[in-house]
Amino acid sequence: MIWKAPCPTPNPRSRVSLSFLKVVPMSVASPGLPADLLPADLLSELSALLGERLSLNEAVRDQHGRDESYHAPAPPDAVAFVRSTEEVVAVVRACATRRVPIIPFGAGTSLEGHVAALRGGVCLDLSGMNAILAVRAEDMDATVQAGVTRKQLNNDLRATGLFFPIDPGADATLGGMASTRASGTNAVRYGTMREAVVALTVVTPQGEVIRTGSRARKSAAGYDLTRLYVGSEGTLGIITEVTVRLHGIPEKVMSAVCPFPTVADAVNTVIETIQAGVPIARVEFLNARQMEAVNRYSKLDHAVTPTLFFEFHGSPAHVDEQVEMVKACAEGHGGLDFQWTATPEERDRLWAARHTAYYAALALRPGAKGFSSDVCVPISRLADCLVETQADLDQSPVLTTVVGHVGDGNFHVLFVVDPDNPDEMAEAKRLNSRIVARALAMEGTCTGEHGIGHGKMSSLEDEHGEALAVMRRLKQALDPDDVLNPGKIVRL
The missing domain is CATH 3.40.462.10 (FAD-linked oxidases, C-terminal domain)
Incomplete structure (x- = not known):
């Protein structure tokens, strides 16, 4: 079902349930439920922006509240299918002003409950942002929208003699791979997404657009914001474009x-x-x-x-x-x-x-x-x-x-x-x-590549101890209202 704006003027104060404070039980989910859980004026604004790309369909919401893991699904109240950074900005601003959670979604292949809407809210599906914006063979890098998958990029690169080596197995989106600092079978030689990502375009929790890094091979210019957002699992900002390093196809x-x-x-x-x-x-x-x-x-x-x-x-x-x-x-x-x-x-x-x-x-x-x-x-x-x-x-x-x-x-x-x-x-x-x-x-880590999500939060505490307080302060400083993927990585 696609939500249509009602004829009467929406009441900004109308909210039957504070869905952003609790998980919506699966047993009470119905196609009409989210209209009662989200502010009516928010639904009206998002519907005007996205039209039929705003979905309240129960099956669509259920699909976007689960990943490949054993974790119980937690569906969002609505799914917004975006196609540009500008649309991401509009959705984030609309939700943030009302403190409604926003959960980024790529291909849904994660294994630690990253996409679960633990407090309801709006799922931001970036899979439609799948344009390869630039391939610069002479510099061995490429810029893509976040919804581009690794197989899609490599198919496009075939005629260039280059390839993108990060291979987690699943045909994940590059935005999702950057968000979880993915790696996979080629990491022993080519590294992880930490080494592969050159620069990012990120939408902040306040709906601002920032660009981190440059295409230069090295830089000492300020804080390394690219590395901050790589691995942040959608809790500090929403990645909408990724510039990645490429490698020559071996002889x-x-x-x-x-x-x-x-x-x-x-x-x-x-x-x-x-x-x-x-x-x-x-x-x-x-x-x-x-x-x-x-x-x-x-x-x-x-x-x-x-x-x-x-x-x-x-x-x-x-x-x-x-x-x-x-x-x-x-x-x-x-x-x-x-x-x-x-x-x-x-x-x-x-x-x-x-x-x-x-x-x-x-x-x-x-x-x-x-x-x-x-x-x-x-x-x-x-x-x-x-x-x-x-x-x-x-x-x-x-x-x-x-x-x-x-x-x-x-x-x-x-x-x-x-x-x-x-x-x-x-x-x-x-x-x-x-x-x-x-x-x-043995001085190792609780996760080499899957990330924390909400499945490994206690393990993160065991691993980092007091350093977790610094992560928490970062989250509070960048996302004080806790609207981006709440309930993941750190507990506030």
Whole structure:
């Protein structure tokens, strides 16, 4: 249903429920409910601005209140489909003056409840802002609207000899990836969104437009606002345009799969590879149960044992050198059955299997949900952390799999659970708490790439302690009315 302005003059004071102070229960949601929850004059203003791109439809709102995680959905009261920075400004100003929450939405692929409208409000869907504004091949950068996805950008770059390397698996929007400081399989060589983002256009909670950074390769001009907004998860400002670094497509690409006798053997191979300075492009770890899931889901026949997926980029001679060095490391740890893939079709099949590992694990238990951990530790502590974690998992009745971007010390335990089963959830949360505590004790972090959302707020407190007060003061200074994605990252 699309809301239409009523004939009588809207009453600015009419608000039946203070929806911005509480979650709207799913059980009472109905297509007509949001008109009673949001100020009538706000709906009138947004309808005049967006027309049919303002939706109160229950199914649309439900879709925009959930992500890929186990977290319970919390639908917004309305969804505004915007197409320009100017429209974002107008929506933000309209909501902010009435202290109505605004929740940015890209592709909905996050895993920590980032898009949940915990206090109701208006979801700002930026997926329609999907224009590639400029590609500057000579400077190896591009500027795009926030709704452009990574696959869309790379398809557009094909004729330039360049590519955008940040690959979290899902075809996420670049605005969302910047907001969560995403990374993924290529991070060991190309870095994360922290390194990839050059400059941003941001709409502040007051509806002002600021541009952070420049296209210069370096700058010492003032506070680094770009890095402030990268990873802020829509709580400090709404990213509407992103300028990113590009890289040259490598002359040669080769991938490999290698099984190992134990988790320790696989991870120690990675540690030696990194410490030897091999500039490997990707190295991914999958434990035995995850390999079983991948084989079933992607119709492969790899050994069901701890396994590494490798990828090498460079000139033919450079790639051959990398391969020999890694092969020697692997053989020293029992990895003798390398399977090499050099054709694009074979590589695509291999990495498609890795990228769908999350869904492969869920397919082991149809109807279940995924609860993913996301710790990252110094590379020297990775073997200890993973081996101890696997031992915990082996003693638990909960179905789990493990995958990891182990080249940078990041791994994920996926708990395949029934969210309505309190015993299962209690066990998954107990194990996750142990994993996080172990990572923090090893001077690591509670999240390498998924972000905090509202799912990891307690872990953030454990990690940062008193520094969390500084984050809270930043939020209060930039968004004193707490209208941008409230209830995420820090509690006010």
